[in-house]
Amino acid sequence: MAENVESTKKVKIPRHEMPCQEPEVRARNFEEVALGYTEETAVEEAKRCLQCKKPKCVSGCPVEVLIPEFIKKVAEGDFQEAGNVLKIKNSLPAVCGRVCPQENQCESKCILGIKGESVAIGRLERFAADFGMKTGKSQFEKPAPSGKRVAIIGAGPAGLACAGDLAKAGHAVTVLEALHVAGGVLMYGIPQFRLPKEIVQTEIENLKTMGVEILTNQVVGKITSVDELMENGYDAVFIGTGAGLPYFMDIPGENLNGVYSANEFLTRTNLMKGYKFPDYATPVKVGKNVAVLGAGNVAMDSARTALRLGAENVYIIYRRSRDEMPARKEELEHAEEEGIQFRLLTNPVAIEGDERGWVKSLTCLRYELGEPDASGRRAPIAIKGSEFDIPMDTVVVAIGQGPNPLVTTSTPGLELNKRGNIVADPETLMTSKPGVFAGGDIVTGAATVILAMGAGKKAAAGIDQYLKGK
Amino acid sequence: MYHVVKKRLLATGIALLDVNAPAVAAKVEPGQFVIVRVDEQSERIPLTVMDFDREKGTITIVVQDVGYSSAIITGMNEGDAFQDFVGPLGVESEIENYGTVVCIGGGLGIAPIHPIARALKDAGNHVISVLGARSADLLILEDEMAAASSEVVIATNDGSKGVKGFVTDGLAEVLAQGHQVKAIWAIGPMIMMKAVVDYTRSLGIKTIVSMNPIMVDGTGMCGACRISVGNETKFACVDGPEFDGHLVDFDLAMKRLAFYKDEENRAKARLECNHEGGHH
Numbered sequence: 001m002a003e004n005v006e007s008t009k010k011v012k013i014p015r016h017e018m019p020c021q022e023p024e025v026r027a028r029n030f031e032e033v034a035l036g037y038t039e040e041t042a043v044e045e046a047k048r049c050l051q052c053k054k055p056k057c058v059s060g061c062p063v064e065v066l067i068p069e070f071i072k073k074v075a076e077g078d079f080q081e082a083g084n085v086l087k088i089k090n091s092l093p094a095v096c097g098r099v100c101p102q103e104n105q106c107e108s109k110c111i112l113g114i115k116g117e118s119v120a121i122g123r124l125e126r127f128a129a130d131f132g133m134k135t136g137k138s139q140f141e142k143p144a145p146s147g148k149r150v151a152i153i154g155a156g157p158a159g160l161a162c163a164g165d166l167a168k169a170g171h172a173v174t175v176l177e178a179l180h181v182a183g184g185v186l187m188y189g190i191p192q193f194r195l196p197k198e199i200v201q202t203e204i205e206n207l208k209t210m211g212v213e214i215l216t217n218q219v220v221g222k223i224t225s226v227d228e229l230m231e232n233g234y235d236a237v238f239i240g241t242g243a244g245l246p247y248f249m250d251i252p253g254e255n256l257n258g259v260y261s262a263n264e265f266l267t268r269t270n271l272m273k274g275y276k277f278p279d280y281a282t283p284v285k286v287g288k289n290v291a292v293l294g295a296g297n298v299a300m301d302s303a304r305t306a307l308r309l310g311a312e313n314v315y316i317i318y319r320r321s322r323d324e325m326p327a328r329k330e331e332l333e334h335a336e337e338e339g340i341q342f343r344l345l346t347n348p349v350a351i352e353g354d355e356r357g358w359v360k361s362l363t364c365l366r367y368e369l370g371e372p373d374a375s376g377r378r379a380p381i382a383i384k385g386s387e388f389d390i391p392m393d394t395v396v397v398a399i400g401q402g403p404n405p406l407v408t409t410s411t412p413g414l415e416l417n418k419r420g421n422i423v424a425d426p427e428t429l430m431t432s433k434p435g436v437f438a439g440g441d442i443v444t445g446a447a448t449v450i451l452a453m454g455a456g457k458k459a460a461a462g463i464d465q466y467l468k469g470k
Numbered sequence: 471m472y473h474v475v476k477k478r479l480l481a482t483g484i485a486l487l488d489v490n491a492p493a494v495a496a497k498v499e500p501g502q503f504v505i506v507r508v509d510e511q512s513e514r515i516p517l518t519v520m521d522f523d524r525e526k527g528t529i530t531i532v533v534q535d536v537g538y539s540s541a542i543i544t545g546m547n548e549g550d551a552f553q554d555f556v557g558p559l560g561v562e563s564e565i566e567n568y569g570t571v572v573c574i575g576g577g578l579g580i581a582p583i584h585p586i587a588r589a590l591k592d593a594g595n596h597v598i599s600v601l602g603a604r605s606a607d608l609l610i611l612e613d614e615m616a617a618a619s620s621e622v623v624i625a626t627n628d629g630s631k632g633v634k635g636f637v638t639d640g641l642a643e644v645l646a647q648g649h650q651v652k653a654i655w656a657i658g659p660m661i662m663m664k665a666v667v668d669y670t671r672s673l674g675i676k677t678i679v680s681m682n683p684i685m686v687d688g689t690g691m692c693g694a695c696r697i698s699v700g701n702e703t704k705f706a707c708v709d710g711p712e713f714d715g716h717l718v719d720f721d722l723a724m725k726r727l728a729f730y731k732d733e734e735n736r737a738k739a740r741l742e743c744n745h746e747g748g749h750h
Contacts, residue, residue, distance in 0.1 A: 219557070219688075222497065223497055224493075248693070255696055255697075257728070261693040261694075267691070277737075281737060282686070357725030405690070406689060406690065406708065
């Protein structure tokens with residue numbers, strides 16, 4: 001009974017908001033939008049947690065973070081220990097605290113959420129991880145070496161999560177990264193204002209202190225291959241190469257100047273720091289009017305980036321309605337607050353150019369919603385004769401990414417599905433090649449950072465089992 | 471770090487650099503390219519390989535001072551290092567014994583044609599190289615090309631050496647001699663490659679070109695380098711850089727090269743400005 005009274009009281013305490021930069025200010029800078037909890041707010045929010053004996057939140061987390069345990073430490077004011085508890089299951093908590101869709105995961109399972117608002121688990125994770133980062137104290141005792149070596153291809157969320165768990169199990173881990181910096185989509189894709197790159201690099205430094213070796217500038221499929229790695233003394237290989245192949249719409253005018261894939265637009269801005277041009281030498285260019293095609297998180301990132309690069313009008317062009325937009329609710333709200341204009345039930349059919357080969361306008365068709373389609377969402381149907389033109393200078397295509405074929409095509413005997421994704425055992429994540437594992441977007445198709453991390457962890461467990469049996 | 475172990479000035483503003491990159495040198499084949507980055511603030515610059523030495527572990531690149539980044543690279547000296555040096559990238563040339571082949575290199579394009587000519591010669595082809603430059607003093611790698619070819623024909627725009635005119639005039643001279651040319655490789659400025667393929671199209675001689683569009687990652691991830699080949703969009707970084715020249719839309723490719731012209735000028739002006747304020 002006492003517990004029930006307690007929980008009734010806690011339901012009544014409202015969830016604590018996290019302070020943000022004002023929309024009109026942040027829309028013109030690349031500083032982080034969300035500012036994080038103060039110590040006082042974090043403690044107050046942590047005290048809302050019921051400390052359930054059978055916590056449902058943990059089952060909603062792809063990496064099974066010890067949620068009640070770390071929140072308890074926050075509530076007690078032991079922030080350092082809270083960070084340590086996070087790290088037991090999660091190699092990149094400061095990243096996850098920022099970019100996980102918690103509302104669909106841990107927070108969606110929180111008991112408080114039934115009658116009121118769930119505990120702000122994500123915000124608390126961010127707070128505790130950042131605290132640990134500031135003190136620089138990380139609790140890690142090197143385990144006894146297993147004598148086994150594992151090569152990981154791709155230093156994105158899947159590869160890094162896999163590396164962290166394998167290092168904890170005592171295996172010698174080498175991560176091979178194609179770009180000049182580790183982090184994958186955390187560095188090239190997600191913008192600075194949502195995930196500061198300094199935070200990503202600090203998390204990666206932590207992995208290095210755990211003994212993980214990271215080699216950049218290594219394009220596997222060219223400088224070496226999966227088979228060569230296995231021949232050269234690695235006992236297992238994990239492929240976590242992500243969704244690094246941009247899709248275009250296949251409409252006229254897509255090769256005009258001013259048209260970017262979201263990958264290119266974000267890579268120029270984030271990885272190459274094009275927003276600091278000319279201090280950084282890689283340019284990125286937006287005109288007055290920018291159209292972003294697509295409505296997922298990558299589309300929102302692109303639109304908000306365009307605004308910060310100086311665009312006056314930024315449109316999200318999407319053929320379905322608001323309810324079907326795949327981006328996180330928080331991202332949609334942030335985008336809208338900043339002044340991104342949603343043009344829904346609208347689909348581009350052609351990009352018109354001028355005589356010099358530059359984008360001039362976007363021709364679109366209006367749509368209406370019909371019966372539910374195979375995805376369960378109401379199918380958008382084009383309205384005949386509804387073509388119209390919008391003047392446009394820049395178009396960013398953000399309709400998704402496919403599997404990059406460099407590794408898969410250079411690995412004979414690796415089973416792929418018809419989309420070019422690697423087929424892996426759902427339990428162990430071992431591929432059709434013994435000792436070769438795969439996980440993340442290269443297996444599932446483009447998804448989220450945390451699902452890729454979950455796959456990396458799962459593969460690490462599969463690899464550990466495999467190596468023990470060798 | 472990837473150190474410059476040897477530097478040689480080939481002509482005014484054109485530098486040859488041997489860069490220490492053993493893992494790249496172990497794997498690279500003719501026709502492939504590397505991407506270099508001088509330091510933290512630099513662009514990723516794609517450069518087609520001029521030569522490689524698997525034993526010494528070096529890759530040779532040739533760079534002409536035409537913009538902000540290329541000015542910095544041509545200014546590098548022995549002992550200086552690139553922060554990043556990625557490769558080999560792209561698909562290698564299809565080397566086989568065709569019979570008689572022509573390798574055309576225009577301007578800086580002589581550098582990337584060099585390993586292709588040598589490999590074709592090693593494969594048993596009779597290799598006739600046609601080298602073009604604006605004038606004799608800008609003609610590079612003449613000795614290296616002589617060694618890599620069976621015959622060399624030179625064309626200069628001002629007639630200061632060899633045939634007066636363009637590489638197409640040099641090629642016309644080769645064809646006039648009655649050679650049964652089975653295949654042509656042409657590498658140089660886009661406008662030159664376009665002129666060559668326009669010329670060889672009616673003759674029905676297979677002509678391979680090496681495209682050098684704007685790139686960022688060089689691994690197929692961004693799509694900046696897309697070109698149209700036979701009305702299909704291709705990524706030069708992973709599908710190329712070599713393509714059947716008769717199918718390439720050069721007008722589009724040339725327009726796309728101008729994407730960042732304003733920004734390039736801005737960066738170059740700033741570099742010159744800094745120099746004036748600095749050590750000049």
